[in-house]
Amino acid sequence: MTDSPRLRVNPAACSGHGNCAELLPELITLDEWGYPLLAEGGVPAGLSRQARRAVRDCPALALMLSAPVHSVPVHSVPVHSEETQKLPRRPA
Amino acid sequence: MNGITSSTALWYASRATGVVALLLLTAVMVLGILVNRQGRLPGLPRFGATSLHRSVSLLAAVFVAVHVATAIADPFVSIGIVASVVPFVSHYEAFWLGLGAVSLDLMAALIVTSLLRGRIGRRTWRVVHWLAYLTWPVAFAHSIGSATDMQRGGLLYLGIGCAAAVAAALAWRVTAARRAVPPGQRAARVLAAATASRQLDREQRARAGAR
Amino acid sequence: MSVDYLAAAGPPPAAPPAGLPRLIPACAPADAGADHRSDKQSLAGHLARLGPLRYPARPGGLIAEAEAAGLTGRGGAAFPVHRKLAAVAGQARERRRAVVVANGAEGEPASGKDAALLWGAPHLVLDGLQLAAQATGATEAFLYARRGEELSRRLLGALRQRAAAGLDRVEVEFVQAPDAFLAGEETALASWINGGPARPAFKQPPVYERGVAGLPTLVQNVETLAQLALIARFGAGWFRALGTAAEPGTMLATIHRADGGSYVTEASLGTPLTALLPAELAGPGAPADTVRAVLVGGYHGAWLAPEQAAGLSLSNASLRPAGAFAGAGVLAALPAGRCGLAETARVGRYLALESAGQCGPCFNGLPHIAGALGELAGPRPRRQALADVQRWAGLVTGRGACHHPDGFVRFVRSALTVFRAELDAHARGRCTATDHTPFLPVPAGPPAREPR
Numbered sequence: 001m002t003d004s005p006r007l008r009v010n011p012a013a014c015s016g017h018g019n020c021a022e023l024l025p026e027l028i029t030l031d032e033w034g035y036p037l038l039a040e041g042g043v044p045a046g047l048s049r050q051a052r053r054a055v056r057d058c059p060a061l062a063l064m065l066s067a068p069v070h071s072v073p074v075h076s077v078p079v080h081s082e083e084t085q086k087l088p089r090r091p092a
Numbered sequence: 093m094n095g096i097t098s099s100t101a102l103w104y105a106s107r108a109t110g111v112v113a114l115l116l117l118t119a120v121m122v123l124g125i126l127v128n129r130q131g132r133l134p135g136l137p138r139f140g141a142t143s144l145h146r147s148v149s150l151l152a153a154v155f156v157a158v159h160v161a162t163a164i165a166d167p168f169v170s171i172g173i174v175a176s177v178v179p180f181v182s183h184y185e186a187f188w189l190g191l192g193a194v195s196l197d198l199m200a201a202l203i204v205t206s207l208l209r210g211r212i213g214r215r216t217w218r219v220v221h222w223l224a225y226l227t228w229p230v231a232f233a234h235s236i237g238s239a240t241d242m243q244r245g246g247l248l249y250l251g252i253g254c255a256a257a258v259a260a261a262l263a264w265r266v267t268a269a270r271r272a273v274p275p276g277q278r279a280a281r282v283l284a285a286a287t288a289s290r291q292l293d294r295e296q297r298a299r300a301g302a303r
Numbered sequence: 304m305s306v307d308y309l310a311a312a313g314p315p316p317a318a319p320p321a322g323l324p325r326l327i328p329a330c331a332p333a334d335a336g337a338d339h340r341s342d343k344q345s346l347a348g349h350l351a352r353l354g355p356l357r358y359p360a361r362p363g364g365l366i367a368e369a370e371a372a373g374l375t376g377r378g379g380a381a382f383p384v385h386r387k388l389a390a391v392a393g394q395a396r397e398r399r400r401a402v403v404v405a406n407g408a409e410g411e412p413a414s415g416k417d418a419a420l421l422w423g424a425p426h427l428v429l430d431g432l433q434l435a436a437q438a439t440g441a442t443e444a445f446l447y448a449r450r451g452e453e454l455s456r457r458l459l460g461a462l463r464q465r466a467a468a469g470l471d472r473v474e475v476e477f478v479q480a481p482d483a484f485l486a487g488e489e490t491a492l493a494s495w496i497n498g499g500p501a502r503p504a505f506k507q508p509p510v511y512e513r514g515v516a517g518l519p520t521l522v523q524n525v526e527t528l529a530q531l532a533l534i535a536r537f538g539a540g541w542f543r544a545l546g547t548a549a550e551p552g553t554m555l556a557t558i559h560r561a562d563g564g565s566y567v568t569e570a571s572l573g574t575p576l577t578a579l580l581p582a583e584l585a586g587p588g589a590p591a592d593t594v595r596a597v598l599v600g601g602y603h604g605a606w607l608a609p610e611q612a613a614g615l616s617l618s619n620a621s622l623r624p625a626g627a628f629a630g631a632g633v634l635a636a637l638p639a640g641r642c643g644l645a646e647t648a649r650v651g652r653y654l655a656l657e658s659a660g661q662c663g664p665c666f667n668g669l670p671h672i673a674g675a676l677g678e679l680a681g682p683r684p685r686r687q688a689l690a691d692v693q694r695w696a697g698l699v700t701g702r703g704a705c706h707h708p709d710g711f712v713r714f715v716r717s718a719l720t721v722f723r724a725e726l727d728a729h730a731r732g733r734c735t736a737t738d739h740t741p742f743l744p745v746p747a748g749p750p751a752r753e754p755r
Contacts (some may be wrong), residue, residue, distance in 0.1 A: 010505040011662035012213060012704040017130050019139040031698055035663035057142050059127050061214040129677065275660030276752055283655055283670035290674055293685070 004042025006066045007051060011035075013062035018062050023054040036063070097103055102166035107239060109159035111247065114235050116152035117199075118254040123226045125146060125261040146206075153203055160196065188237035195231035198223050229256055307404050307718045317354030319537035322545070324569045327423035327433055328352055328530050333714060344514075346464040347427040352460045352538060356430045356470070358437055364565045365438040365535060366392065370538035373551045376522030377407060379601070380486065381619060384531065387521060390511045391439040394519035401441040401516040403473075404496070407448040408480035408487035412631045412653075412744045416555035417525050419567040421448055424529060425461040429475065431528025434535050436473040439521050444475045447492055448525075450482050481626065483658035484602075488523045488705050489514070491659070502659040503705035505645025508561075521675040524631075526555055546572035550618045556632035561594050563661035575617045577635065583636040584613040596721050596745070599609040600630030602650055605717035606643065626717060634745060642736035643722035644729065646743050648673070648680035648716065653745045658729045659752070665708045668699035679723075682732045689726070692719065 004035060007027060009020075016034035027039040043051045043065070055063045121143035126133070145264050160176045162167070171189065177197060180190030204218045205212060232255065236242050242251050275279050290293050328348075367722070370385035395401035407430055409417040421428060429446070436444050458477060460505055466473050480486045481501045490504040493514040514520025523531075530552060534542050543551040550572040559565045561583045570579060576597065577585040583594040590609030597612035599605060605627035615621045619629050637643060640741060655669035675692045678684040699708040719726065730736045731754045 010214075010507070010704070011664065011702055012503070014504050015130070016663050017138070019142055021140050022137045031664065033663050035667075035702070036700075037698075038507040056210070057146075058471060059138055059142055061217065062210060167671055273660075275666075276658035276750070278502075278666040279656050279658040279670050280749065283652070283673060286671050286674035287677070292680055297685075 005048070005051075006042050006043060007038050008055075008064045009036055009038060010026055010062045010064065013060045015060045018057065019057050020054040022067050023057060027051070028054070030080070082092050099166055099168040102162045106159055106162040106166060107241075108153045109162065110235065110239065110244075111250070113152055113155040113159050113229065113249070114254060116148055116155060117231055118257055119147060120149045120152055121224065121258050122261045125265045129264065133233060147198055147205065149206075156196065156199060160192075170289065171229055175273040179221060191230050191234035191237065191274060194236055198230065202227060222242055225262075232258075314698040317352065318537075319541045320353075320533075321551065323571070323651075325533055325545075326427065326526065326555060326569055327420060328569075342467070345461060346426055346468065346470075349424070353427070355470065356433065356532065357536060358434065359535065363392075363410055363438070364725060365434055365531070366426070368534055368539050368741070369531060372534045374527070374534060374540040374542065374548075375550070376524055377526035377530065377554055379603070384523070387511065387523070388435065388438050391441075391519045391521040393438040394512055398519055400443075401439050402443045402445065402518050403432060403435045403439060403447045403519040404447055404492060404515065404520060404522045405429070405525050405528050406487055406489075406492060406522050407446065407494065407632075409449045410480075410486040410488075411485040411539070411603075411631060411633065412484075412746055413557060413559065413598075413635055414631050415557045415565070416567045416632055418449060418454060420526055420555060421458060421528060422454060426465070426531040427532050428459060428525045429465060429471070430532035430535075431523075431525075431530070432475060433471055433473060434495065434531055435523060435528060437519055439519075441473060443515070443518075443522065444471075444473045445478050445496055445515070446475050447478045447480050447496065449480050449486070455479060463655075473569070481751045482746070483752050484654065485659060485705065485707060485750075486752075487524075488707075490705070492522060493520060498754055500754055502661055503703075505704045514626070534707060542607055547618055547620070549620055552753070554617070554629065554632050556634055558616065559635035561636040561640075563742075570617055572629075573616050573618045573621070574728055576612050579617060579634055580612075584609065587737050589613070591637075592639055595639050595641050596643050598633070598635040598637065599627040601633035602654055602714055602743075603706070604628065604714055606637075606647070606721040607717070608721050622748070626713075637742055640737040641679065641742055642725055644676070644680040644704050644725040645736070645739065646705060646741070647718035647722070648676040649741060650743055651676045651711070651715060654707070657715050657750050658707060659705075662703045663709075664699045664702035669708060669711055670702045671695050672699075672711070676715065682729060682734070684729060685707055686730075689719070 007024075014035060016030075018030055018034055018036075020036055021028045021030045021077050022045065027043065030035050051065055055065050101129055109300040123141055127141050127145050130138075131141065132138055133144070134145075164173055164176060175193065176191060177193055178199075180186050202224055205217050209217050226292050232251070236251055239247070241247050312684055324722065359368065366385050367389060370383070374384040375381040376387070378385060389404075391401055399466075402503045407417045407421050407428070409415070411645050419502070432446065435441070446462070447457060448454060455477070460469075467475075478496055480492070481502055483491075485491050485503055486501050488503045490506065490727075491501045493510055494504060495501040496515045502596050510520050510522060512519055514522070520549055522600040530542070532623045551571050553571050555569050556579060557565065557567050558579055560597045568579070576599075580594075580597065582589070583597070586593065590613050594609045596606045596608060599607055599615075599622060605625075607625060607627055611625060613655070615625055617629055617632070620754060622628050637646060651669075655673035658666045658669050660666045672692055672695045675684075675688045675695070678688045679692070692715065696712045700712050700733065701709060703709070724735050
């Protein structure tokens, strides 16, 4: 599980659209105000395609898929997974 | 192959794909505003509108590409490749075609940035996507200006229909924007609503208790 | 390390303060009217008391000294200062430019220590700002201070004095913070200085990478910078002479006594709360008859029962196991005979309205919780109200761009634990309180967050 990418949401960008919860109901549900509740832990391999689609289809670009937890300190997780390789390691 | 016939075929192809492109772009505009307003299409899940907006825009791009390619290939009118992307340099109908070139450039920007959304960051993508509000009117003006048969008959009604659809969607967008609660007031609104509903609840209980 | 640092620079020309106070020379209750005439002397007085500012000889010297001293941020988060300095310095090496900001916004209504420090020892803060600029390689510096005409005039005067004396290597720009609870939040601060509204932002990228003007930015509380300026003069060993081994040094605290008086004081880390609130926690009748509860850490802190508070000290080591934390040093003793729920509901409503309105869980959840608290503070609340609060509290934690929802929930949950007596009484239609006068300070009017 520590190897799998994690879903994160930028709460300030999220407008409660709800696409993500429909595309990835196994990992995302909506709270009573329509905002996403993300399941703990990483995205299992079987759901990674749907997860990437949910990220791509978020109208507010608020959903993100971060690099595997074990290799990057949590607080310096980049915005989008494609950028991981381009960034230098930040100090802890 | 008869030169005149093939030219005519290309000419018709260009105009036909142009009309379809306009229809599709109108749909893209309306769908885009629907997505922005978090609306739903009946019978479809929420992500349906987003998916459709993307699919239709890519389809529209295909039709636009064919529209431009057939117009360039057509020997009857001298429209070069350059004129299709650089505005107002064509010898044929410089102004109206120039508008077509402008809308093509804008469409390319919209589609490329949307395909690369993940890499360019939220803010950049949003700023470029606002150009959509410019793209459709320019494409529409190009249509009615360069296609004389859009200025009467069935195609005229088609044009009017497209304009009406976009106008309605825009009106919806504008009223929603004006009614939108600015962030600084959102918590206050929610508190007022929550307090009001509690008050109602209290009154109901009091009445129920009194009976 | 500390010995080398001082030895290289020579002994300090002024004697290091022995004991308290260290930061503000005359630690009397802060009265605004006192010091206008001594404005001219304040730089001279500062230099006479503490000696000239000395920059470390070698690059990284200050960072090493801050690490040896174990200095942590005094803005509430207690983050190790040397790590922040190193992070910004590292980014600055790559990007060639950096910004340092002295954060004196003090959005917390119950806290007055930053204002008192800026009033009573502005040059110590500004020394610290220059030191931080040198340590990080910053090319720009800002002093971000809470709104206040007299304070602003005094600070601008201090900056002019320093300019005239050629003291500052990096020019300092003075920026007035808006009147908002979250004005001191790092990303809100960066947004404001950049010309936008003072609203927090998602922490990616972090402020030490892209903050003011997209540059690596060091944001440090004014008290932290003042402590840094003292460490630069007198060394880590001197700093550690007070406080505890795990939490060395002193901190400023804002004390709200049960009789309504409030003042700013400086205390060593580890000082027992009974020493800071003697009448309330250790005097005759204390603590049961004198105080209903003690609020520790401000409006994102926690309520403590009086008996519990009487056994704790001003340090995170002592307070964290009790569910509280030292924070920015706010200690408020709610007098006996007050309704703790009413106070909590009042403050809760204020905190809810201070939401920046960006994150759905926050601008929905906090007002809902505040509404339910209002109901719990009144007679015969619905049984559902308490369950609602608990449910919503779980829903908002960790789901904002900043820690406003988390701090709010900590405050509220501690109230529901400590004020059980009020909860039970209200359920029966009565209140334990005899005095319903509001106690905790809550500003009137909505927050002003939009750019001028």
